[in-house]
Amino acid sequence: MVARSVSKRFGPTVALDRFDLSVAAGEVVALMGANGAGKSTIVKILSGVYPGDGGSLELHGKPYAPASPQEAKALGVATMHQSIADTVVPTLSIADNLLLDRFNNAATPWFITPAARLEAARSIAALVGLDIDLRAPLFTQPLATRQLVTLARALAVKPAVLILDEPTASLSAVEAERLFTALDRLRERGVAMLLVSHRLGDLKRMADRVVIVRDGRLVANLKTPIDFDDATETMIGRALPRTRERKTVRSTADQGLQVRGLKLFPGADSPALDFDAARGEIVAFAGPLGGGKSRLARTLFGIERVVAGTMTLDGQPWQPRSAAEAIRRGVFLVGEDRWSSSLFPDSVPFASIEGTLSFPFLSTWFRNGWINRSRERREAASAIERFSIRCNGPADRVINLSGGNQQKVVLARSHAEPARVLLLDEPFQGVDAGARADIADVLRANAAGRVTLVFVSAIEEAFEVADRVLHFDRSIVESNIENLAGA
Amino acid sequence: MKFGASTEASPVVRTEFRHTSIRTKLERSGIVLLLVAMGAVFTWREPAFLSVDNLFSILQAASIVALLAVGVSITLAVGGFDLSVGSTAATAQMAASYVLVVWHGNALAAVAACLALGVGAGLFNGLLITRLRVPDQLATLGTLFLLAGLQLIPTGGRSLATGSILPDGTEATGAFPAAFLALGRARWLDVVPVPVIVLAVVTLVAVLVMEFTRWGRVLYATGGNETAARLAGAPTARYRVAAYVASGVIASLGGALIAARVGRGDVGAGNSLLLDAVAAALIGYAVWGAKRPNVLGSAVGAVFVGVLLNGLTMLNAPYYMQDFIKGALLVGALAFTFSIGRQAER
Numbered sequence: 001m002v003a004r005s006v007s008k009r010f011g012p013t014v015a016l017d018r019f020d021l022s023v024a025a026g027e028v029v030a031l032m033g034a035n036g037a038g039k040s041t042i043v044k045i046l047s048g049v050y051p052g053d054g055g056s057l058e059l060h061g062k063p064y065a066p067a068s069p070q071e072a073k074a075l076g077v078a079t080m081h082q083s084i085a086d087t088v089v090p091t092l093s094i095a096d097n098l099l100l101d102r103f104n105n106a107a108t109p110w111f112i113t114p115a116a117r118l119e120a121a122r123s124i125a126a127l128v129g130l131d132i133d134l135r136a137p138l139f140t141q142p143l144a145t146r147q148l149v150t151l152a153r154a155l156a157v158k159p160a161v162l163i164l165d166e167p168t169a170s171l172s173a174v175e176a177e178r179l180f181t182a183l184d185r186l187r188e189r190g191v192a193m194l195l196v197s198h199r200l201g202d203l204k205r206m207a208d209r210v211v212i213v214r215d216g217r218l219v220a221n222l223k224t225p226i227d228f229d230d231a232t233e234t235m236i237g238r239a240l241p242r243t244r245e246r247k248t249v250r251s252t253a254d255q256g257l258q259v260r261g262l263k264l265f266p267g268a269d270s271p272a273l274d275f276d277a278a279r280g281e282i283v284a285f286a287g288p289l290g291g292g293k294s295r296l297a298r299t300l301f302g303i304e305r306v307v308a309g310t311m312t313l314d315g316q317p318w319q320p321r322s323a324a325e326a327i328r329r330g331v332f333l334v335g336e337d338r339w340s341s342s343l344f345p346d347s348v349p350f351a352s353i354e355g356t357l358s359f360p361f362l363s364t365w366f367r368n369g370w371i372n373r374s375r376e377r378r379e380a381a382s383a384i385e386r387f388s389i390r391c392n393g394p395a396d397r398v399i400n401l402s403g404g405n406q407q408k409v410v411l412a413r414s415h416a417e418p419a420r421v422l423l424l425d426e427p428f429q430g431v432d433a434g435a436r437a438d439i440a441d442v443l444r445a446n447a448a449g450r451v452t453l454v455f456v457s458a459i460e461e462a463f464e465v466a467d468r469v470l471h472f473d474r475s476i477v478e479s480n481i482e483n484l485a486g487a
Numbered sequence: 488m489k490f491g492a493s494t495e496a497s498p499v500v501r502t503e504f505r506h507t508s509i510r511t512k513l514e515r516s517g518i519v520l521l522l523v524a525m526g527a528v529f530t531w532r533e534p535a536f537l538s539v540d541n542l543f544s545i546l547q548a549a550s551i552v553a554l555l556a557v558g559v560s561i562t563l564a565v566g567g568f569d570l571s572v573g574s575t576a577a578t579a580q581m582a583a584s585y586v587l588v589v590w591h592g593n594a595l596a597a598v599a600a601c602l603a604l605g606v607g608a609g610l611f612n613g614l615l616i617t618r619l620r621v622p623d624q625l626a627t628l629g630t631l632f633l634l635a636g637l638q639l640i641p642t643g644g645r646s647l648a649t650g651s652i653l654p655d656g657t658e659a660t661g662a663f664p665a666a667f668l669a670l671g672r673a674r675w676l677d678v679v680p681v682p683v684i685v686l687a688v689v690t691l692v693a694v695l696v697m698e699f700t701r702w703g704r705v706l707y708a709t710g711g712n713e714t715a716a717r718l719a720g721a722p723t724a725r726y727r728v729a730a731y732v733a734s735g736v737i738a739s740l741g742g743a744l745i746a747a748r749v750g751r752g753d754v755g756a757g758n759s760l761l762l763d764a765v766a767a768a769l770i771g772y773a774v775w776g777a778k779r780p781n782v783l784g785s786a787v788g789a790v791f792v793g794v795l796l797n798g799l800t801m802l803n804a805p806y807y808m809q810d811f812i813k814g815a816l817l818v819g820a821l822a823f824t825f826s827i828g829r830q831a832e833r
Contacts, residue, residue: 303717342718344707344712344716349698349779351711359708362701362704370701
């Protein structure tokens with residue numbers, strides 16, 4: 001497959017600018033890029049979700065212009081998307097999931113015996129070496145199996161090109177290796193693969209070549225052996241600081257947060273975590289999706305069970321039992337994906353800036369139950385000022401704000417009362433560069449007097465905001481950048 | 488410019504707002520205007536419609552359904568749906584009659600029994616939903632059947648009044664005291680029926696709690712995004728139980744008013760209550776363009792249906808048209824809420 005000077009614009013923004021890419025049969029090309037660099041635009045153009053504005057695509061030397069994902073698939077380009085939840089039916093059996101495409105094909109006979117179905121499914125499962133009872137409902141299976149089922153379905157049509165978007169995001173290291181073994185077989189069979197992944201380990205294991213995209217442009221095309229430190233710096237577009245200057249004092253026993261032997265997952269092989277975070281310090285946990293960052297954040301917030309280990313906050317044992325207790329004691333969490341974790345849909349009467357801001361503090365601000373609107377308005381006005389939220393006033397509906405301003409509302413909410421620990425899970429999600437700089441500035445300006453932990457999957461975001469960056473993938477891997485890039 | 492995306496967005500929002508303001512006003516007052524228009528037409532065709540007596544008899548007739556609709560809208564606000572209000576009311580009126588006629592209790596005991604039954608039904612629903620994780624509609628549908636059946640057991644499936652024979656062969660000798668009957672039949676200053684006053688008080692309290700207190704906020708937040716509410720420290724499960732208890736209590740209060748009005752325990756009393764209450768609560772979505780469950784809208788919705796049915800009856804429309812008219816009204820209100828409202832929002 002060859003792409004020649006493909007461009008794509010969304011309104012005034014250029015998502016992809018004269019992008020060239022080629023993937024040969026039996027080759028695995030990794031696509032690297034920071035958030036918003038244009039990776040997913042490439043994937044969507046190649047998989048037929050939408051066409052490019054300019055340039056041309058070729059497959060086997062012939063022009064290739066899929067009008068839809070179905071057509072792309074028919075032409076031999078299969079895509080495995082990141083969110084597998086949308087591509088499987090958990091209540092159906094594994095076999096039926098494998099055969100879903102066949103069920104939707106008009107050429108399929110209207111009646112297939114269960115035995116024939118199982119046989120057909122077994123041949124598809126064999127493509128990825130899936131050797132389990134196919135009659136079991138899919139929801140009883142671990143995520144890795146679901147991922148393999150999705151992969152097997154993509155392979156059932158014998159594609160020439162396979163696009164994998166973050167295939168290991170929710171897999172453990174062992175599960176990921178199973179997937180890679182299956183992919184190795186495909187490579188031998190001559191399938192061309194385009195792999196998008198944030199995990200450098202994945203790229204090291206699989207990639208024959210790395211293509212780096214930045215601001216919609218191809219900036220590097222690296223052959224093996226690949227120097228991943230260089231690659232990371234090329235991706236971000238500037239040299240990473242070797243170690244960032246520490247502005248704060250080292251944590252002492254009765255100040256800040258100490259975590260000792262903390263296990264996030266049940267099971268003997270679950271790694272134990274040890275780290276300190278001092279008051280006034282901003283520590284970033286950078287690592288791939290599915291590496292357990294959110295789980296760590298939720299554990300510190302008290303809504304996920306501590307499997308083993310201890311947490312100490314300002315010299316006292318920290319064992320929160322509920323979100324309410326954590327908030328009462330000054331530990332705030334800003335969850336990832338604001339619309340699912342923090343904001344209320346517009347059908348909720350108080351889904352305005354002021355109503356959203358006051359919600360976690362209703363019981364402390366309005367003890368007798370009655371909402372004092374002028375107090376609420378005052379708090380919102382000061383938050384709007386502090387976070388330079390662009391709006392007409394505190395009564396504005398959150399839904400009418402831009403993404404960056406919505407995120408500022410969510411963050412402003414965690415600053416409405418003084419925090420002892422502030423946990424921020426992907427605080428820059430869906431935020432443009434300008435708003436990101438604003439948010440980082442406000443976080444720094446307010447960091448004194450509290451422990452701030454930021455959980456991000458993009459390394460450049462970690463460096464933008466933090467005093468200290470820890471690479472986190474199920475455990476703290478290394479704390480310095482050389483190893484961070486190579487991990 | 489520092490905030491590229493937001494500067495583009497906000498002026499658009501503002502002009503849109505100005506552009507649709509007349510339309511928005513129409514949308515907000517649509518149902519109320521329609522109510523006034525209907526009143527005008529009915530008065531023109533039948534002047535007796537506008538008499539104080541008739542207006543209060545409409546309100547009295549609508550009051551039970553309106554009460555139940557208020558309860559339903561509270562459960563709708565937490566993202567649930569209480570389908571058991573009709574049979575809770577029916578069982579409560581049976582319970583009140585049983586306390587009075589069989590146990591010779593006084594009016595206070597009868598009302599207390601009703602309310603206890605309402606609390607029990609609400610707790611039962613709430614625990615089924617929050618503890619056993621049965622989906623709201625299914626849990627309350629189960630409770631609907633359970634209570635509809637339960638109310639028949641003590642009397643062996645017969646209505647209950649003074650002189651009724653109980654399944655064990657004894658005769659019920661108690662009677663409905665005047666103090667209890669007054670709940671359904673008396674008029675304050677000889678004008679305002681007691682059920683209308685009860686409705687007004689319950690609606691007022693519910694509106695105040697739902698719209699002006701932090702508890703109302705948590706209820707709406709639980710329905711809007713339970714995860715976000717829980718992460719913000721709200722005990723959402725407790726609030727969901729509380730919503731069902733409120734709904735159960737209000738429904739059982741409705742049951743007490745039915746018993747007081749009818750003067751006996753009637754096995755057929757709860758028949759159409761549920762559907763009428765649900766319809767009123769859903770029509771309430773359209774009142775003042777709220778597009779969401781709201782207590783006042785539900786009460787207005789019930790009154791709206793009451794006015795329509797009363798007016799049409801006065802104009803000699805056949806009784807068997809009633810359900811069809813209610814259905815047409817409900818479908819119209821829902822279409823109005825979900826399609827027209829959404830277009831204007833854009």
